[in-house]
Each structure stands twice: as C-alpha cells, then as structure tokens.
Amino acid sequence: MNRLAISLPGLDMKNPIMPASGCFGFGREYAGFYDLSVLGAAAIKAATAEARFGNPTPRVAETHSGMLNAIGLQNPGVDKIMEKELPFLKSYNIPIVANIAGSRDEDYCEVARKLSSHPQVSVLELNISCPNVKEGGIQFGTDPKTAAELTKKVKSVSSKPVYVKLSPNVSNISEMAKAVEEAGADGLSMINTLLGMRIDLKTRKPILANKTGGLSGPAIKPVAIRMIHEVSQAVSIPIIGMGGVTCAEDVIEFMLAGASAVAIGTANFVDPLICPDIISKLPELLDHMNVNHISELIGGSWKECEVPSLSR
C-alpha cells in the first residue's frame, strides 16, 4: 500500500505534493535538480490564448516572510505550450494540472478547449484570481456570479475535470466556493496570492513596476489555513491547498485544515529541492503521528471531536 497516494477527480497522485502554477515554469529547470517523476502531480504556468510578455520589471519584491510578484501571466500562448512545453514533461509520467487564464470568457474557453484535449493534461485549473492583470481575472475572482458563469462555460468545453483557483481577496470565500461548486467545478485550488504592495523609500514609488503584486510565501499561510478550514466544510468537492508551504509539517497542517492535496509555490525559489524533500519526509511524519494513510488526515481539524475542540 502506498500511504501517500491520493486520488482526486482526474488526478491519480502517488503523493499529495505538486509544485504550484507559476512557480515551476514548465518543469525544465527543476528537472535539472531532481527526477520529476517523484512528484504527485505538477501544475504548469498559466496559459493564455495568445503569447503574453507580462508586466514590466521589477516584477518581484521581498516582504517579511513573503514575496510580492507581478509577473503578469507571461507565457508563450496555449499553442506553443502544447507543442513545445508539454512534450518535455511526458517522460516523467505525472498528472499535469494545466492552469488557464484570460481576460474574457471566450479566451478562457478557447484555452480550456485546447488544453483539455491534450492527452498529457489531466485536469484544468481555472485561474480566476490573478491579481496582476488589469484587464481581467480579478473580477471573475471576486464576484460569485461571474465566477460561476465562467466555470459553467469552461466546464462545457472541457473534456477534463476543472478545478477553480480561488482568490483570497474576497469578503466571503465560502460563497465563491459554493458558487463554482454549483456551477460544476470538480475541485478547488486555494489560495492564490493576496494583493500587496511595497514602496521604495528612495524613489518614493512602489517597488514593482505594476505597483501592486501578489503576496505569497510563509506570511500568508495562516490566511490559507483558515480559508481552507472554512471552505472544506462548506463544499463537498476536494481542495488543492497552497499558500506558504515550506515543510512536511505544513503539508499536514493543510490537510488537517481540509486540503486533499498540497501545492508548493514560492518555496521552490528558496529551495529547488523542496518538493522531493517534503515527499521523502512525509512517511516518517505519518509514523510519528501514528497515521496509517495520509488521507486519514484530510479535514482532521474539524471532522471529529468538533465539540471537545470548542471546550478548551
């Protein structure tokens, strides 16, 4: 028995760990550091209908225990991704989460149709939450109705399961989650980055050329945990959790909160070997926690003993 195996709609994973979209490129760079076939899955960089350069530089800035990025969905466009990037990942034989973005419904649908038909793509991840693109994305991510409509449209053109990636920059995350669940989403990815900014004292201007950027890294972990804790009790589709994971203990914390799998973003930049390191540490941690199979931990913070936990 593989104690780490997790099976989700469209994703048969030998462990719950995947690199997060945008933090892994299309895998080439990390393939120089380790054998990618150890991964549970891999989420590739957002694809848009056309090639995008993204935002001007500087695109990253550091914050306390976190970083801001405003890459702006740079990518070579969906066609080139299918031709040039996906084939590279083939030999590793891991489920691929294809992240899709756009500024209009039609763009999303075009990309969804194309990518879902690619044999290597296991599921789509609908990015309705990129905070760094002016024309679009973010309003899909903050209005439940718009998000639900988009989800429906994408579902109707996709031959693969669709996970919707939620933005944390909302008043009511459960409402968003329920709306896309009702619209047919097969799963959720959460959280994307928090909107943030840093100002340079010398220039007196925002450090990022785009002014605002997405905050990621350990700083946002408590926000992610509370949102997953809440949403996992509000919906019945599985959640791929992410936001500040840097170690095996964090993975367990996300699963106890209610995540069924865990994506690792920013930490890849800090340590390119973080994914395989975490994967190798999980069994020992399960032993230590007296857990037989990692799936037993999913939602463990609220599933049983709801009342005793309140009483302390």
Add this chain to the structure above:
Amino acid sequence: MNRLAISLPGLDMKNPIMPASGCFGFGREYAGFYDLSVLGAAAIKAATAEARFGNPTPRVAETHSGMLNAIGLQNPGVDKIMEKELPFLKSYNIPIVANIAGSRDEDYCEVARKLSSHPQVSVLELNISCPNVKEGGIQFGTDPKTAAELTKKVKSVSSKPVYVKLSPNVSNISEMAKAVEEAGADGLSMINTLLGMRIDLKTRKPILANKTGGLSGPAIKPVAIRMIHEVSQAVSIPIIGMGGVTCAEDVIEFMLAGASAVAIGTANFVDPLICPDIISKLPELLDHMNVNHISELIGGSWKECEVPSLSR
C-alpha cells in the same frame, strides 16, 4: 517648527505615532517603560457597553513574521473605562483615540455617546472589523451599506470626530471606505487584522480556542500598504495607517502610501519601547530623505509623478 506635527480632525498630534488599539491596554503597562507624553496620540482598547471576558485561552499563536490573536474584545465595559482607566492617562496630555465595539447598533451608539462626552476622549474609532467576535462586528465590516448606516448612527450621537476602522477581509476596500466617508466618517483607520488560523499537529485542532484569529505583524504590512495606497486615492478623509509597522522606515512607507498618521500594534509586544524609539528616529530619517516636514510625505507614492512611475 515641529517637523513631525500632524493635525487631523480632532487630533492635534506632535508626531504621527500612536499605539494601536488593543496593543496598549489603557497605557498603564507602557507608562512603566517610558513617558507616554512623547506619543502623538494613543488608541485605547475597545470599549463595549458591558464588561466582556472575551474568548477562552489560548488566545494567541505565532505565525511567520506575524501573530494570531483572538482576545475577543475583553474589556471592563465603557463605564469602568471612563471611571477607572481614562483618568490615569490624563496627566500625559495626549489625544486619546477611543476604540468602540459592539454587536448591535444600539450598543455602539450607547458606547459612542458615553465616550464622546468624556473630556479626555479626542476622537472615536469605530471598530467594525474585529474578526474575533462571533455575534457582531464582522458583518458591519464587510457590507458597505451596514457600515454606512452604523457610521451615520454613531455620528449622530457623537460629539467628537469619528474614525472608522476598516477590515482588510473584503473584496473591495475602497467601496467600504467610500461608503463610510459618505455616511460622515471624519477619518479612517486601517487595517485591522486579517482572518487566519493555525492548526496544532499534536492535537490536530486549531491552536486558538476560538479557532480563527486576527493576523497582525510584519507579515501583513504589504496588504496594509496596498489598501492604504488604494483607499487614500479614493477618499478625501485622512487615514490612520497600521499593520506590521516595526521601524521608522515603515512609518515613512505608510505615509508615502497615503496615511496621515501611523499606529503601532503588535510591535509593542516585541519591544515595549518601540513607539518612543520610532519617534526619536523620524527626524534623522527626514533629514536623510531631504524632507522638511513629515506631512510632505503623505501620499507621496501617488501624488506627483504618476506617469513617470508607470513608465519603468
């Protein structure tokens, strides 16, 4: 000329620095460390109509560059605060920001009426954003209409200027800000804490007895900066900025973002002398930046040169 003096509705401050509500008690403890009269102002702990014990313990947990708290508005009630706590602060002769909280309109109004009539209270700070109290507060903080109505009611019973303290846990912070501005708010305080959670791997339950708590400290600074940057351009009432300030440079960053004064919360726990330390470092920093008066910095990140900053 006092280069640090800032004058806001109801607040004549010799410098822009004040301890944030809930992080300074009613001043007694810090008075043991320094002469409180050096402060620009002081925000005291939230007052409610009746005495409150607050949430069960544990009430605090640490996160990367931040902390979670779920105190739950513990306080002796507005009457005791006026009788027993405010007189202590009298001799320091500093403007007092009286934070008020409640679960119903009537409670807020009662507290507002009482506190605003107290001679030592300079302004009220309407806390519509405490994430740690189930029955109330938070819905006021996420719905513009409810917030505006409450602001109107409190304004109508208050004889002192009213600052509304905004929650960052919203999709559209400018909408909230504009709603309370129209309702008559004299100023804004932002940001309150982000909702967060940590789960203990041993117990498998949330560390905080209240489960969720408010995230504060350096981790949230970029979120605060971007919200103040946005809101200060959307409204014309002044902003008391806060969220993760730990040094004089941070104060400048908040003012460049658009804050007119700056409150320091969590950092008081890390260093009880942080407020006087920062105050004493500001003049040197102004020299270094070639700034004559600190007020010149307010909104400096967007006020001039909007176009050049875009072009990089």
Add this chain to the structure above:
Amino acid sequence: MRKEMVSVVSQKEIARNIFELKVKGDVVSDMTSPGQFVHMRVSDSFQPLLRRPISICDVDLTSQTLTMLYRKEGAGTSLLSEKKDGDMIDLLGPLGNGFPLDALAEGKTALLVGGGIGVPPLYYLAKQLQKRGIKVISVLGFQSFEDAFYKEKFEAVGEVFISTADGSQGCKGFVTDVIKSHSFTYDLLYSCGPSVMLKALEQQVPSASGYFSLEERMGCGIGACFACVCHVNGGLPSDYVKVCSNGPVFPIGEVVL
C-alpha cells in the same frame, strides 16, 4: 521591570533537551523574587516574532548572573539553545509576581512540588526559603530518568523525592503518587508545573493551602494584551486575572485552572 541586553555567560545541556543558560546584566539585580520570569527575544529577526517567557531559576546577585533552565521544544527555544558565550540577548524583566516569601515563619515547612519544566522556579524559591530558616521538602516529577535535572541542587537545600512516569528514577508515577504515599507534614504548598498536574494537586490534596505558578500563552508579558487571562473562582464571568502581571503565582484556589 526593564529591557536590557544581557550577555550569555554559559549554556549547557544538562538533561535530554534541557538547557541551563546563564546570563549577566545589571537587570539581574532586580531579580529578588523567586517565581518571577523574564521575557526574551530569541532572534533579531521577526522569526519568531514574540518573546519567550522563561522563569528565573537562580540568581547570583553579586555577579549579576541569572540562571534559567528551559526545554528545547519549538522554534524559539531551539534558537535560544544556539546562543553562545558572549552573545547578547534582549531581555525584559523581571516580570510578574513571585512566590510570597514571608508567608511562612522561620521553622515552618514548605512542600515544593514541581513537574518537568515547572521545576526551575522552585529552585530559587527553595534556596530563599532555606535561607529564611524554613524547612524545604521537594517533590519533583519527570517523564523519565533522562529528563530529570537538578536533583543534587535541590538535595543541598532539603529532602528530595523524585517521581518518573516510567519509573526509571525514584517512584514510578506522578508527583501526586509520591505525596499520597508519604504523609508529609508541611505548612504551605508551592507548586509549578503543567496544568494537568496542578489540577491533580487541587483535587487530590484538597486541604492544601499555598501557591501555584501558572503558564499561559503570552503576547506582551506585561499585562497589555490580555492574551493570558484566567477566570477567577467565585468571581463574575467577566472577572479575570492576567497570568503575566497578576501572576504567574496565585494563591491555590484563586483562579480556575
């Protein structure tokens, strides 16, 4: 109560994950009350952000040296354990109210009951009581032989009984088992340890009067943040005490454990 940079004089591991840390500084001259604690920054960065509360275990007023014992557990105490001779530590203290020393007259007997990392503050207490001519009996509970410490030190100031959960040293079981099996005669009980232990004492030695030292997660450590409150026995639901500034030492029975 002040904030001062103190310098590390020595640090060594004296039992499994138990470190003895000695620091030196003017502020130590204020540390005359056993049961008080200090609040220390363990890093210059904000990771971890909050200070760590550690009890005063022993003080040498002449050399202005403070001894602390702590268990290396999480991130904060791990960083603390890396401090080397000469390193400076940002210390706030002494904080809170210690054990009242004049509660007992000369010739009386004090029963000191410590559990695990609750033992350290009792050592300074034991020394002070003995100096005042009070007889000290110490009952110290540990998980196992490897976790036990300061037995000899306590023996120098009075009779000592050890219990270990696994029986590898002293009596097998808990401190309450030791107390039940010996019928100690004493005038006041002073105890510090995990709250399960204090609760057990309260139940199984109901007649005891004396003092408990409590622990609670802290924010400020000085009474400003209301993180560390406890309900008061027989008080209103809104009544409270703060462990950091009203405690950590309370008369037995005063607070709800």
Add this chain to the structure above:
Amino acid sequence: MRKEMVSVVSQKEIARNIFELKVKGDVVSDMTSPGQFVHMRVSDSFQPLLRRPISICDVDLTSQTLTMLYRKEGAGTSLLSEKKDGDMIDLLGPLGNGFPLDALAEGKTALLVGGGIGVPPLYYLAKQLQKRGIKVISVLGFQSFEDAFYKEKFEAVGEVFISTADGSQGCKGFVTDVIKSHSFTYDLLYSCGPSVMLKALEQQVPSASGYFSLEERMGCGIGACFACVCHVNGGLPSDYVKVCSNGPVFPIGEVVL
C-alpha cells in the same frame, strides 16, 4: 548547477561596505565560466525569504575556493556580512551563462569596463583572458576613493584606468569619460555595471561590439519564475530573454536595456 552547503573560508571588508567573501566546496569545481553567478541563502529563517544573486569574482579550482565581492546594502547583504569562518552557506550555482572566452583569439585586446559592484565578475574574466594570451585593458568606475577596490589585482593582469564620480581617485567622472579621453584600441568590449552605465556605453560607444552583463531583481535564479525578463531588440513585443538563465551576459545590442 547544484545546491550545496559551502563553508566560509574568510570574509573581510576591503573598501567602504565592500566585502570579500571566500567560500569552499565541491561545487566550486564547476565554476569555470567568468560572468556566471551564484544564488545564496543568507539566513536559515525566511527573513529574508529569497536567495541573493552574487557574481563569481574569482575561483581557485585547486582549493575549490570561490571569491565573491559584494556591497553591504539591504537586509540580505547585511546578514551575509555577518558570516564567520566555518559558517555554512546554502549556495546554488553556478548559474547563467558567462562571458564567452573564445570570442577573442590570442593576441587580441579586450576592453573591460566595470562600474561599482559590477566590477567583480570582470576580475575572473580578466584573469582568464590574460591566460589565453589576450591583452586586457580595464576601466573601473567608482563613486569615490573609499569605494574603490581590486585596483592592484586588475593591474596584475593588464593596464587599469580608474574613474571616480568625485575625482578622489583617477579621472574625475564616469567610465565613459575615461573611454572618450583615451582612444583605446580594442577588439571586444566586456562590461558589467549599473544599467545607466550600460546605457551610456551603448550610446556613447555605439560602434562597440562585445558583451554586457545585466542585473535584474530575481526570484528563482534558474529560469522558472519569469521575474527577470528583458525585451529583445528587434523582436516581437512578447519576445524575451531571462537574465538568470539566458544571461546575465548578452551580446551588446541583443536586449533592450
């Protein structure tokens, strides 16, 4: 390209806020191409979170020792400056593509132009070019006498011209002033420095062919995050190169500065 814990051999301040750091490790054996860089964690905590890119300044392959020069500026380089002999540093490298060494035949002349903290990578380059029988002329620009470093080292491998903004050493002004006032004859230009300097070179020495080494704020340092892209001259608006993995060295004129 690998990740390795290297050990600090020595660290000293050689000019105002300029530190020379030597580290040792197996990975140094891979560092044969001047112009490449390494990406280092400066702290065990997440403060700061990201690695810091620093150029390879010199390499001793025999002793597997890497020399880096850096300017202490912000939080990261301040922490780096506190590293002591024997401390271990998590290093990723060598990264990127260095200056092509075989672009010049023996007997040819290379003009090396460095500004401030752009000077370090040129030193390893100068040594390698000289070893291949190429004549090296170095023009090094600094703010002031106090900021200048490695003049003697460069003099050991060729002719050196210094400029300082305040005239306190060498020619008063910028490197472009030195180049304009001397009419150097050279075959290729190699330069590293702030982008204002590179832009000035591009404009004021328009005929020059050669290589520029660029800087850009980085996330991953290995090509995965798209933080460090530049537009390509004459390319489509969506065309780009990554400074970290396609550069940091590019043929003059290839990328939009």
